[in-house]
Amino acid sequence: MPQITLIEHNGASHTIEAETGKSLMQNAIDNAVPGIDADCGGACACGTCHVFVAADWLGATGEADAMEEAMLGMRPDRTEFSRLSCQIEVSDQLDGMVVQLPEFQM
Amino acid sequence: MNPMQTIPDARSIPLDEIDVSDPRLLEQDAWRPFFARLRAEDPVHFQANSPFGPFWSITRFKDIVAVDSDPDAFSSEPAIIIDDLTEDLPVEMFIAMDPPKHDIQRRAAQPVVAPQNLAAMEGLIRSRVVEILDSLPLGETFDWVERVSINLTTQMLATLFDFPFEERRKLTYWSDIASGTPEMTGGDVSEEERLAAMGECLETFTRIWHERRGREGAFDLISLLQRDPNTADMVDRPMEYLGNLMLLIVGGNDTTRNSMSGGVLALNENPAEYDKLRADPGLIPSMVSEIIRWQTPLAHMRRTATRDVEFGGKQIRKGDKVVMWYISGNRDESAIERADEFVIDRKNPRHHISFGFGIHRCMGNRLAEMQLRILWEEIMQRFHMVEVVGEPQRVRSNFVRGYASLPVRLHPL
Numbered sequence: 001m002p003q004i005t006l007i008e009h010n011g012a013s014h015t016i017e018a019e020t021g022k023s024l025m026q027n028a029i030d031n032a033v034p035g036i037d038a039d040c041g042g043a044c045a046c047g048t049c050h051v052f053v054a055a056d057w058l059g060a061t062g063e064a065d066a067m068e069e070a071m072l073g074m075r076p077d078r079t080e081f082s083r084l085s086c087q088i089e090v091s092d093q094l095d096g097m098v099v100q101l102p103e104f105q106m
Numbered sequence: 107m108n109p110m111q112t113i114p115d116a117r118s119i120p121l122d123e124i125d126v127s128d129p130r131l132l133e134q135d136a137w138r139p140f141f142a143r144l145r146a147e148d149p150v151h152f153q154a155n156s157p158f159g160p161f162w163s164i165t166r167f168k169d170i171v172a173v174d175s176d177p178d179a180f181s182s183e184p185a186i187i188i189d190d191l192t193e194d195l196p197v198e199m200f201i202a203m204d205p206p207k208h209d210i211q212r213r214a215a216q217p218v219v220a221p222q223n224l225a226a227m228e229g230l231i232r233s234r235v236v237e238i239l240d241s242l243p244l245g246e247t248f249d250w251v252e253r254v255s256i257n258l259t260t261q262m263l264a265t266l267f268d269f270p271f272e273e274r275r276k277l278t279y280w281s282d283i284a285s286g287t288p289e290m291t292g293g294d295v296s297e298e299e300r301l302a303a304m305g306e307c308l309e310t311f312t313r314i315w316h317e318r319r320g321r322e323g324a325f326d327l328i329s330l331l332q333r334d335p336n337t338a339d340m341v342d343r344p345m346e347y348l349g350n351l352m353l354l355i356v357g358g359n360d361t362t363r364n365s366m367s368g369g370v371l372a373l374n375e376n377p378a379e380y381d382k383l384r385a386d387p388g389l390i391p392s393m394v395s396e397i398i399r400w401q402t403p404l405a406h407m408r409r410t411a412t413r414d415v416e417f418g419g420k421q422i423r424k425g426d427k428v429v430m431w432y433i434s435g436n437r438d439e440s441a442i443e444r445a446d447e448f449v450i451d452r453k454n455p456r457h458h459i460s461f462g463f464g465i466h467r468c469m470g471n472r473l474a475e476m477q478l479r480i481l482w483e484e485i486m487q488r489f490h491m492v493e494v495v496g497e498p499q500r501v502r503s504n505f506v507r508g509y510a511s512l513p514v515r516l517h518p519l
Contacts, residue, residue: 037456038456039456039457039458039461040171040457040463041454041457043171043175043463044175045171045174045175045463045464045467046461046463046467047467048456067175070177070205070209070464070465071464071465073209073213073465074209074212074213074216074465074467076213076216076217076220077220103221103222104220104221104222104472106219106220106221106471106472
């Protein structure tokens with residue numbers, strides 16, 4: 001199982017054994033990582049599972065599609081490292097990945 | 107709908123005679139069996155006849171998310187209520203715009219309700235809540251809607267706009283008028299009254315805009331619009347300015363107000379949940395989401411098909427009105443367990459549809475949640491019970507699910 005580290009805005013770090021084939025959002029929720037709301041349940045429709053992917057890992061997470069781009073565009077804190085974690089499917093390639101959580105979800 | 111007729115029996119009426127645009131369904135709290143039937147028998151339902159013309163009703167949670175997530179096929183223009191807006195007042199607001207114009211205007215207004223800005227406002231909101239609650243009479247009947255819900259949301263709105271505080275009731279009046287005509291939502295406001303009120307609103311805010319120009323560092327909505335290059339000259343486009351003002355006034359007023367009243371009613375109808383809350387006030391954040399789901403203060407949002415679309419086995423034609431019934435999605439058992447029940451410690455209380463989904467998802471959702479959370483935190487510090495002592499009077503509308511009055515009596519701790 002790939003290990004993924006999620007770092008809260010306050011610096012608290014959570015390294016989880018992620019399940020492949022599931023989204024990063026679902027893995028975070030299953031492991032009770034705080035800071036991800038996922039109000040829509042993974043439909044790329046609420047923007048409340050926003051994460052910042054470490055620069056080295058951004059390419060490995062794939063490209064955001066048009067819908068994800070539109071949802072990210074609503075976030076005042078969006079950066080070039082922004083992704084919605086419900087749209088990142090965990091694979092063995094992501095073993096060791098680090099993502100930062102934003103100060104807030106909205 | 108004929109106002110002289112009684113509401114038909116939802117279980118026996120032929121499907122093609124059901125009129126979910128009838129504003130009495132919300133006014134008389136008679137909507138549940140109609141939507142339950144549509145969800146079960148015809149979840150993507152075409153209604154050929156209504157006072158607002160033909161329209162599709164989307165009633166299941168998943169289908170609503172799908173429509174809300176597809177702004178290419180389902181446009182928010184020209185209007186997001188069942189009726190097309192009257193031509194007398196062609197206001198433009200970003201809730202009723204598609205990308206890219208929508209995105210630009212929304213981004214300009216968004217920072218005012220971003221959580222950092224909200225955190226700075228929390229102390230002020232709490233002090234206003236405390237002041238209102240401490241002024242309420244004990245042991246006598248009064249109207250919760252008037253004394254608490256309207257009072258508090260109006261103060262909040264005045265704060266967000268930095269509107270002259272002593273004139274703040276005007277904001278409530280404009281909000282009530284804005285969507286209340288029979289043509290628009292089945293309400294009882296005359297078109298003349300609406301036009302006069304909207305004119306007054308525009309005039310007032312145009313004056314405020316000019317007085318405020320050049321003020322630095324302020325975080326009220328007007329100052330934010332002035333600072334953003336994309337909206338800095340919005341005052342020169344009066345229908346756009348008025349449209350966005352009305353969006354923010356209605357969006358920040360009716361919705362939270364009615365959730366403030368609805369929460370009191372829900373707890374009274376579910377005394378075991380009230381007991382849970384007394385035993386563990388830590389449930390307040392979860393209860394706030396449940397109140398917003400249970401109340402669903404806006405019953406629907408409408409889209410218009412930009413092309414022929416096959417959806418849920420039905421053929422939707424270009425130009426058809428497509429109405430997403432949030433009030434129904436929030437009662438959909440296939441998406442939410444025990445959907446008809448009010449349960450303040452649900453496993454996943456944020457998974458509701460009241461804020462909508464997709465690019466038009468409610469911008470002020472965190473502000474609404476914060477206001478409700480603070481209100482209930484302070485109520486639980488003071489009162490054993492806010493007891494509902496009479497029937498609530500509900501608003502006649504097919505859009506706003508709200509209360510005109512809610513008689514209560516307070517029981518101190």
